[in-house]
Amino acid sequence: MKWEENVRRVVPYTAGEQPGRKDVIKLNTNESPYPPAPGVARRMRELETERMRLYPAFPEQTGLAASLAAYYGISTDRIFIGNGSDDVLSLAFLTFFQSGRPILFPDITYSFYPVWADLYRVPYRCMPLCNDFSIRKEDYIPAESGIHNGGVIFPNPNAPTGVLMPLDAIEDIVAANSGVVVIVDEAYVDFGGTSCLPLIDKYDNLLVVQTFSKSRSMAGMRIGYAMGSPMLIKYLNDVKYSVNSYTMNYTALELGAAAAADTGYFKECCSRIVRTRECAEKELGRLGFTFPKSYGNFIFASHERVPAKEIFEKLKENDIYVRYWDKERIDNYLRITIGTDEQMEALYHTLEKITG
Numbered sequence: 001m002k003w004e005e006n007v008r009r010v011v012p013y014t015a016g017e018q019p020g021r022k023d024v025i026k027l028n029t030n031e032s033p034y035p036p037a038p039g040v041a042r043r044m045r046e047l048e049t050e051r052m053r054l055y056p057a058f059p060e061q062t063g064l065a066a067s068l069a070a071y072y073g074i075s076t077d078r079i080f081i082g083n084g085s086d087d088v089l090s091l092a093f094l095t096f097f098q099s100g101r102p103i104l105f106p107d108i109t110y111s112f113y114p115v116w117a118d119l120y121r122v123p124y125r126c127m128p129l130c131n132d133f134s135i136r137k138e139d140y141i142p143a144e145s146g147i148h149n150g151g152v153i154f155p156n157p158n159a160p161t162g163v164l165m166p167l168d169a170i171e172d173i174v175a176a177n178s179g180v181v182v183i184v185d186e187a188y189v190d191f192g193g194t195s196c197l198p199l200i201d202k203y204d205n206l207l208v209v210q211t212f213s214k215s216r217s218m219a220g221m222r223i224g225y226a227m228g229s230p231m232l233i234k235y236l237n238d239v240k241y242s243v244n245s246y247t248m249n250y251t252a253l254e255l256g257a258a259a260a261a262d263t264g265y266f267k268e269c270c271s272r273i274v275r276t277r278e279c280a281e282k283e284l285g286r287l288g289f290t291f292p293k294s295y296g297n298f299i300f301a302s303h304e305r306v307p308a309k310e311i312f313e314k315l316k317e318n319d320i321y322v323r324y325w326d327k328e329r330i331d332n333y334l335r336i337t338i339g340t341d342e343q344m345e346a347l348y349h350t351l352e353k354i355t356g
């Protein structure tokens with residue numbers, strides 16, 4: 001068809017499988033195994049359908065923004081809230097990566113980055129991780145790599161490896177790239193990592209992105225946010241309000257505020273997941289798996305004998321879903337989300353049969 005020449009064509013991101021049945025053990029998309037804070041259910045019962053007649057509030061003026069600002073000890077003009085961090089990251093690509101020079105991210109990382117880069121025609125270069133899956137800091141420092149980049153983005157801890165970059169290395173990257181925006185995607189930072197948020201006071205080119213999808217048990221509500229200098233947030237809002245004035249619905253704003261208000265429950269869920277992850281390291285080690293030390297709510301593991309693809313398929317036959325990528329360098333690894341202790345026991349039991 002002739003008109004096809006004029007279409008913006010992209011290869012979309014492939015998300016983890018969402019099995020229709022509920023009676024499976026779902027450890028494939030890094031959701032929390034725990035429900036949202038109890039205040040969320042209470043607030044949900046109070047929501048007024050009459051209110052839905054009206055357009056939703058502007059996120060930066062809501063209780064959600066106020067709660068996040070109070071939790072992080074920053075002002076609301078340093079927070080941008082969007083429809084999941086995928087929405088926030090997508091807008092950040094559109095807003096900040098305009099130089100025409102290649103942006104940099106690791107070769108093994110969140111596979112949405114190349115999709116947004118392609119969608120927005122942002123050139124990019126993938127920098128190979130070291131063999132231990134750590135990010136090579138020097139690759140992102142122009143004076144050392146010789147690459148005149150148009151921006152930098154990486155998750156910390158990285159996904160799907162779980163490997164954490166120390167704060168001083170992040171600061172070196174941000175400081176060495178003052179002419180471009182550096183985005184640190186902290187989707188998993190609440191599971192024992194150190195956030196680089198304090199650096200936003202010192203560096204106005206640093207954008208820190210977080211989400212309610214993993215550590216706050218609300219993937220289905222689609223709430224994500226970015227924190228940075230008031231200038232960065234203003235530019236992000238200018239683009240957002242040029243695309244869609246209302247990306248977040250009334251329900252998400254109200255229930256997100258209820259979740260953000262309960263920091264005790266949030267911290268308790270995170271530490272339970274960290275405890276289960278520590279048990280999982282022992283159990284998976286005993287079963288013959290190796291993995292880098294993870295700071296996320298998942299473990300990226302490879303078996304000493306049985307190929308990952310085979311384990312993936314056999315787990316699925318047993319109604320246990322984990323994530324597998326048939327991709328260079330990582331095709332013998334499984335990313336296993338940390339579930340409840342009971343779900344993990346069922347996993348070890350099944351793995352014992354598969355690998356034994």
Ligand SMILES: *Cc1c(COP(=O)(O)O)cnc(C)c1O
Binds near residue numbers: 223
């Ligand atoms: C899960 C994830 C996101 C996206 O989360 P949302 O559900 O869109 O908030 C972003 N970055 C990384 C690295 C993730 O793993």
